[in-house]
Amino acid sequence: MTTEPDSKRPAGRPRTAVLSRERILETAFTLADVRGGDFTLAALARELGVRPSALHHYFAGKNELIAGMRGQLTTRVGDHGFDSLSWHEAIVPWARAYRQTFGAHPGIIAALATLPVDDEIESIIDYERIAAAMRRDGYPEHRIVPAIVAIESFVIGSALDSLAPEDNLRPVDNARLAPHLTAAEHAARAYASARARSAVDETFEFGLAALVAGLVAATEIDAAEADATGARA
Template sequence: MAEIASPARRAGRPRKAVLTRDLIAHAALRLLDESGAEGFTMVRLAQALRVRPSAIYNHVEGKEDVIASVRELVSDRIDVSAFATEQWDVAMLQWARSYRRAFATHPPTIALLATLPLTGALRTMHMYDTVVAAMVRAGWPEAEVLSAIVAIESFILGSALDAVAPGDMFDPAGAEHEVPAFASAYAARAAALDGAEPADAAFELGLRALIDGLRSRHAALRSRLL
């Protein structure tokens, strides 16, 4: 008896997307952007991916593992290339600016990722390794490198939140007579900015002040070794 051939897949029939760790991470980042950390659950992630929750666990160990993948997606956008060609302080400026842009694009991730350990986020660790190695080559003592990086990073994350805050949040309109110094400074800043974003100006001022302070610290440390 002749074997009956199974019917071939009909042309044009859509293929179901293959679930991968990367696909899960991108869906998780979109869910965080839409719902915030409070609205992020594995059940909702499965719904966004149109799969059963059990299918996700074939690729990740759990929620913290998903968050580690999200951290890597955001960290991948942080530019560390200047540390290979520029002095540490010049490279730090470029790194900080790209770091702020990366997190300001996804505000809900700031508080979430800033309070979770790096476990599982190997690409993010490589990013930090590049920065640390460059600073050590420049003469920073290993015992101080991470403290210097965290000091800058804390400022960056606060500035990333400020970047998505209303530009007029400090406007003292209606209370100018009660707070004349504050109102005058607000008006002077607006005139000096000439349409530029207040958050961007504050970030640049603060960043350069921090880098200037670290330069002074670096010079003092180096002079002790001479």
């Protein structure tokens, strides 16, 4: 007795790759790198060779897709030892990794930065890790979120700044109108070169160190203000 072949299952591999959450996110990053964060789900579906309705099996809408993109990038940033190091030690390699990871996809940074954190689990876990370390180290609780926002704002701005020319602050045709700025810009680039860094990287490292030091010192200001308030009372 012979068995008839199943006519519903064609031989060989399917003509199109199987759709998956990972493939959708990978294609979304590629599309965003070219078109920025204003791409549509219809455009993404065309890139994937599927109908837009197929995407809704994985993402309810574009906001959920953007949340997934942010979650994937946040996972790439990593932990950097918040459980074992003081928060201000762990935050430095975290900020470097954040800048490098998000800076690799500048077209989507604005959309990622304005997404509510509640829509994305990986970011909640990441922020919780930082907040727990700061609280453990005695950082004033009412200053934790402002401190995290300040650092993240600086990192996102630095990621965008890394795309600009290194001498974008240097007057060229109008140098005579800004002799102090011209000299300072030249000195900054010379200093960075002597340290075997690009001007952009040197600026980031200086700004990060200054910001973290300032956030640490700010707790002393709070303590002084509290003492003064107590003395007046």
